[in-house]
Amino acid sequence: MCGEGNAMKDAIGKTKRWIMLAVIVGAVCALAGTATSFYCKYCGAKFSSVASLTASSCMRHPNGPGKGRHALYEGSEKLSYTCKYCGRKASDIRSLTSSKCMRHPDGPCKGWHEPAL
Numbered sequence: 001m002c003g004e005g006n007a008m009k010d011a012i013g014k015t016k017r018w019i020m021l022a023v024i025v026g027a028v029c030a031l032a033g034t035a036t037s038f039y040c041k042y043c044g045a046k047f048s049s050v051a052s053l054t055a056s057s058c059m060r061h062p063n064g065p066g067k068g069r070h071a072l073y074e075g076s077e078k079l080s081y082t083c084k085y086c087g088r089k090a091s092d093i094r095s096l097t098s099s100k101c102m103r104h105p106d107g108p109c110k111g112w113h114e115p116a117l
């Protein structure tokens, strides 16, 4: 019954290839997903396009709430974001920028943390 054994091996080989393919497709989809998300560097708001991001006013704008529009965060999407002034870390831009920075260039607590690129 050698033939049967080979057929089994073939089937396992095919399954492995399908799993590999699924993993690759999944990774590509994940990359494509991140490429279409844009974040405001002041408040962490998420947008599907730069045009919509820069079209609405930002409640955490350095000039004051609603005194300017969202600005594009030009860094890559990360597992954790670090404030470029003080080094504070947060898992997303929204939570990083939700508190005032003790080492802000305008003075202690004169502005919010800002994510490093």
Ligand SMILES: [Zn+2]
Pocket (backbone or CB within 6 Å): 040, 041, 042, 043, 044, 045, 057, 058, 059, 060, 061, 069, 070, 071
């Ligand atoms: Zn914003």
Ligand SMILES: [Zn+2]
Pocket (backbone or CB within 6 Å): 083, 084, 085, 086, 087, 088, 100, 101, 102, 103, 104, 112, 113, 114
């Ligand atoms: Zn900071």
